[in-house]
Amino acid sequence: MNTSRSQDSALISHLPARERLIVALDLPDAARVRAFLPRLEGKCRWVKIGLELFIAAGPAIVEELVGSGYSVFLDLKLHDIPNTVAGAVRSASTLGASLLTVHASGGPQMLSAALEAAAAQPHAPKLLAVTVLTSMNAAQLTEIGVSREPGAQVEALARMALAAGMRGFVCSPEETARLREICGAETTLVIPGIRPAGAARGDQQRVATPADALRAGASSLVVGRPIVQAENPAEAAAKIMAEMDAALA
Numbered sequence: 001m002n003t004s005r006s007q008d009s010a011l012i013s014h015l016p017a018r019e020r021l022i023v024a025l026d027l028p029d030a031a032r033v034r035a036f037l038p039r040l041e042g043k044c045r046w047v048k049i050g051l052e053l054f055i056a057a058g059p060a061i062v063e064e065l066v067g068s069g070y071s072v073f074l075d076l077k078l079h080d081i082p083n084t085v086a087g088a089v090r091s092a093s094t095l096g097a098s099l100l101t102v103h104a105s106g107g108p109q110m111l112s113a114a115l116e117a118a119a120a121q122p123h124a125p126k127l128l129a130v131t132v133l134t135s136m137n138a139a140q141l142t143e144i145g146v147s148r149e150p151g152a153q154v155e156a157l158a159r160m161a162l163a164a165g166m167r168g169f170v171c172s173p174e175e176t177a178r179l180r181e182i183c184g185a186e187t188t189l190v191i192p193g194i195r196p197a198g199a200a201r202g203d204q205q206r207v208a209t210p211a212d213a214l215r216a217g218a219s220s221l222v223v224g225r226p227i228v229q230a231e232n233p234a235e236a237a238a239k240i241m242a243e244m245d246a247a248l249a
Ligand code: C5P
Pocket: 024, 026, 050, 132, 133, 134, 135, 170, 171, 172, 192, 193, 194, 202, 204, 222, 223, 224, 225, 226
């Protein structure tokens, strides 16, 4: 699996639904993950590990899931001085994850350092830049000194990150079409905020259906609660993948 990791990401936009659906394991500990995964009945290949699970379960959970055959999106949203982020990327590169997030707002030097660190590792994950958190609105951006509207700030950060060499982003469904236009066909766009028709939004504001997100240019979709909290997670995942495959056909 390791040798094909960069291919995984580069070719992702040509792949069928099973390769493009990432289940967000927003669960508090490894025991809960081990209890949940059998309920997917082998339907999904990709899982996302966020800070909650990573802090509770440690790097071992990444290695465990990779060892079980999953491709892992490690969503650590790194944001620190270039030297520290480069070191974190090097450490993460030993775990077997396929995707890893950094904050675009760390700036071009931080992004370049992260990319250089990844390039020097034999099994580095593909780096994805997070632009503006979907929880931030215009008023909150103003509070941290950013006068642009969220959409314009996303675009500005994406252009800066592209110039620094980044070829992957996480963005909301609303920004997908615009980022696809700016980034071209080869950049990986991973999109959370996905809700099948009729599913509860939870705290997500800017949502799209799986089909709409793919049509807007998503490479991969991140889905958490609609699968993890479903009565039958395998069935929920299968339904989403059927909708994805229909949109891709
Ligand atoms: O449960 P739900 O499908 O809303 O989960 C979406 C996942 O994607 C969560 O793990 C959330 O942290 C993540 N995410 C997001 N918006 C972003 C980046 C990540 O919802 N901009």
